[in-house]
Amino acid sequence: MAMAHRIVSLAGLEEVVRTRAGRQGVAVDVVDSVRNAPRMLSVLMALEVDYEWVVYENNIHRLRAVATLCRVLEALDIFVFPRLRLEPTNARGISNLRYRANRIRKMAVKAGGSLRAPAITLGNHLRNFTTQLRSEARTAEWVEARLPRLRQHVQNVAALPADFTAPPDPDM
CATH class of the missing domain: 1.20.120 (Four Helix Bundle (Hemerythrin (Met), subunit A))
Known part of the structure; x- marks a missing residue:
């Protein structure tokens, strides 16, 4: 698996979801606003379960x-x-x-x-x-x-x- 995608916003996460095929690794560095955190968490957990993406535990x-x-x-x-x-x-x-x-x-x-x-x-x-x-x-x-x-x-x-x-x- 390639290097982890660094996620710094909900829009950035959505971009990775739309453009990256196959199993991916992602790490959350920044949440662009507190309001977006529940959606980011939901998307990441779904990707981890449904598509076997690796969500690095460092900041989850x-x-x-x-x-x-x-x-x-x-x-x-x-x-x-x-x-x-x-x-x-x-x-x-x-x-x-x-x-x-x-x-x-x-x-x-x-x-x-x-x-x-x-x-x-x-x-x-x-x-x-x-x-x-x-x-x-x-x-x-x-x-x-x-x-x-x-x-x-x-x-x-x-x-x-x-x-x-x-x-x-x-x-x-």
């Missing part, structure tokens, strides 16, 4: 962490924030947000590289928000005033690339 665990991070960010946007808007004092909703914040931090450490610091910062902001929600009974207006900034922070992290060319963090 990091890609899995970024894909999980993407799903957590989507969950925040789709149902956690809307539920908090409706019921800002609901203990289950606050706990759910805290769980997601902790999950973001955990996946940021696993992914490492360029994504670690901004994702951990987001997780910390969300944890602080839950602490504020628990410290006093907050009104829907108080929550509504702060959610746009949190949502924007989530969107910013979802748009970031994940560069795996740096070695993984030692505390993984």
Whole structure:
């Protein structure tokens, strides 16, 4: 088998799929945005199973962490924030947000590289928000005033690339 194809984007992966015949080796170096990680992971796993491509393990665990991070960010946007808007004092909703914040931090450490610091910062902001929600009974207006900034922070992290060319963090 020839040298591994270095994958640095979803478009690059799709190009390799369209243009390379036979068994191939691929290695993921960069995910062009967190939003693309689940699709990249899905395509790579299908190629590995269905076409016997070799997906080099060096960064696949990091890609899995970024894909999980993407799903957590989507969950925040789709149902956690809307539920908090409706019921800002609901203990289950606050706990759910805290769980997601902790999950973001955990996946940021696993992914490492360029994504670690901004994702951990987001997780910390969300944890602080839950602490504020628990410290006093907050009104829907108080929550509504702060959610746009949190949502924007989530969107910013979802748009970031994940560069795996740096070695993984030692505390993984």
